[in-house]
Amino acid sequence: MREEAAAAAAGGTPDATDEQLRSQFATLDADGDGRLSVEEVQVALRKLGLPAGARFVQDLLSQYDRDGDRQIEFDEFRRYVQSKERRMRAVFEAIDVDGDGQLSVTEVHRAAAALGISVAPEDSQRMIELLDIDKDGCVDYAEFRQFVCLLPGAHVSRGQILSAWIDSASWAHAMEYRLGHVPPSQPLERFLAGGVAGAVSRTVVAPLERLRTIMMADRSATQLGPVLRRMWADGGLRGLFRGNMATVIKVFPSSAIQFAVYDACKDVMLAYSGPGVGDLSPQEKMAAGLAAGAVACTATYPLEALRTQVSVAQGGAGSSYLAIVRSTLAERGVRGLYQGYPASLANNSVAMSLGFASYEALCSAYARWRGAPPSSGEKGLMGGTAALLTMVATMPLENVSCSTNELIVTGAAADAFSQTLMLRCCGRRASAASWRGSLSSFAKVAPSIAATRLLYESIVELRGIGGVRRYRAEAAD
The missing domain is CATH 1.10.238.10 (EF-hand)
Structure with missing residues (x-):
């Protein structure tokens, strides 16, 4: 030496x-x-x-x-x-x-x-x-x-x-520092990892996303075949991906915020849990997921409204992103960008709460069964399974969001929403068209969330995001 x-x-x-x-x-x-x-x-x-x-x-x-x-x-x-x-x-x-x-x-x-x-x-x-x-x-x-x-x-x-x-x-030295001992680049890298994973995965399933949006927002779209032909007629391959740019613009910050807020909430909760606490309870994880969903929805909801209108619109001068934004602001002002926000907030918050908690529960159960933590690919499968379970549990809220999408597309007034939302939701839940849209949701959600989880975990592993403390949390889990 x-x-x-x-x-x-x-x-x-x-x-x-x-x-x-x-x-x-x-x-x-x-x-x-x-x-x-x-x-x-x-x-x-x-x-x-x-x-x-x-x-x-x-x-x-x-x-x-x-x-x-x-x-x-x-x-x-x-x-x-x-x-x-x-x-x-x-x-x-x-x-x-x-x-x-x-x-x-x-x-x-x-x-x-x-x-x-x-x-x-x-x-x-x-x-x-x-x-x-x-x-x-x-x-x-x-x-x-x-x-x-x-x-x-x-x-x-x-x-x-x-x-x-x-x-x-x-x-x-038997001391457990959880906050303040990571480089400033770490939160930014985690944020970008979530955004990239969400944007890429949603692009892969963009045709299914547009199919789902049309069938759930347009009451006249009741059969799968005609909707697919309508999408193809609207520009061929480009028609299948219509609205994807708005989806990516919305999903990138939304996915990034979800992962970043969830991990930040977990860090803060762990910091105040006292020495010797290696992991959070399921209730605490659900609370962290609830906060992540609420923050992400609030920050990106206008982009969701824009995506819905672009996806349903047929090609033409009035179907561009800029034209729809101008039309919405001219007719309804800034409030038009938040049409149906309460229903979407409830749906996203509950879905993120159940999604994150069920994902971590599945990973923990798998690790106990195998005797080793799941790999990135296995975490992707866990994410897809958790998404399906969450969709089943939150389908009523999803249908409320469907009714909200109708209001966005038709331009219904905000007070009409407050008076007719529940009746409209109940009617849609009983209709066959609603469940056809729901089936497209199931077909889209599982591969999308699985791909998001796989990409996110792969980027985290490749970049070493989370440092050695990530391994301590997995060991405790």
Whole structure:
């Protein structure tokens, strides 16, 4: 270690030699058999305050274990460390501002502050103590590398490493920091992940979305075949996707807000749950989902009204986005953009509450059954199943929203809505046309939500969003 510190001070941190890597490998290989078992990896993770649950170990092994035997041989260890050497060295040198090859308490504190991570001086001291093997009050590159090589590849960046280091030092000292110890980019990345996942998935099912909208908003559209021919006649392939631009413009912020608000509510609730609480109750998750649905609906409802009108409209000069917005504002003012908002608010809030809670319940049950957390693809299936269950439970509210869509399309006055909504809803629920629209909803919702979940979880995993605390939450779940 001293040799590396001296070399670094003389002109940059050196790459690890084969001898140094063998020495580091030997400290992890407790039984000396030349292989790191899952149990040995878990022991090393616990010593450094890192998560040792099934998902974290699985993601770590996916970086090392090339032959799939769930063990890490030295050649596999060396290959992974060397592949990440340049990134690890760059992070170390960015923190080591004086270039002496040692990370001090002051340097660590400044590096965290530069990334916008709230760290007290005593937190920085705990971070140094966690990695300071030779107890000299500083962390050299070999000590730093020993920690970073136990992080999955998605977490080998300055923000992720510092976040994991802070979190691990806290857990190693029996302290559980949940807020204020993630880079500012993390909430933004989570927001964008939700938006991208929602927009892409809804584009995939756009023809089903337009079919559903027409059958539920237009009482004359009672048969599937004629509606499909109407869609195709309205511009061919483009007719199938009419209104999708408005859908994407609405879904991107809506999906992003839903995921961001839900996760933020969970973080806040966990922060006030006290030490030792690893997960929320089903009721708390439902409350977080309720808030997510309400905020997303309120923020994006005018876009939903626009999407409905564009989807039902036939092609022509008056069917463009701009023309419909101008017409709505001219005839009904800003209130026209919120026509039927209360019904949609109720539907979205309850649906998000049940959807998020049932999704997490399914993932937890699956993890208990399999003995390991579900993969991203399996989470997509869980999301689709949860969506179907939610649709069954919220179909009455969905039909209220159908009546709202009729009012949007026909331009009915707001007071007419308040007087006739319930009667109209009851009539629609009893009609065959309503259930044909409902069937199209089921056909659209499952693949859409499944794709959203799959994309969202894949982006989160690829970018390491949520840091190591995400693994702690999954282990607790």
